[in-house]
Amino acid sequence: MIELGSRERTQPPPPHIVWESLANPRRSGGRQWLDLHPDEVEPRILRAVEPELVVWSSLWPERPDDEIRFDIRPAENGCSLRWTLLTPGAVPEQAMVDELRHRLNFLINARLRFSFGQ
Numbered sequence: 001m002i003e004l005g006s007r008e009r010t011q012p013p014p015p016h017i018v019w020e021s022l023a024n025p026r027r028s029g030g031r032q033w034l035d036l037h038p039d040e041v042e043p044r045i046l047r048a049v050e051p052e053l054v055v056w057s058s059l060w061p062e063r064p065d066d067e068i069r070f071d072i073r074p075a076e077n078g079c080s081l082r083w084t085l086l087t088p089g090a091v092p093e094q095a096m097v098d099e100l101r102h103r104l105n106f107l108i109n110a111r112l113r114f115s116f117g118q
Helices: 015-023 094-115
Strands: 002-011 045-049 053-057 067-075 078-087
Touching: 002 094, 015 045, 015 053, 015 067, 015 078, 015 094, 078 094
Parallel strands: none
Antiparallel strands: 002 078, 045 053, 053 067, 067 078
16 A cells, blocks of 8 residues: 555544544434535445554545555543555545545544544
8 A cells, every 4th residue: 555645633532532433433422523525425444443543445436445544542631643545556646645635634633623622
């Protein structure tokens, strides 16, 4: 797998709470933070190891083989969450890579974070 982008930031809750939000983003009674665009699809969970790892399928139908890996580890006042966008195939043009990275960063470091009150 080729890394197209990655970013690590802290999140306010402990690892098990962030893991649950990523492993089951649509659970009843949970935080509704995963707002998909019309050209995006619901991710499938490809792998999960509680409370440290979640791997999603691609959000983008035109890039079905891409994966999004979330590594979660304890940190002071919450946890550290790293998302990594991976592809097994050809690397797209830089403009598309930038767009995909921006979208993931918004979902994780804005929408998810804001759902925890930050």
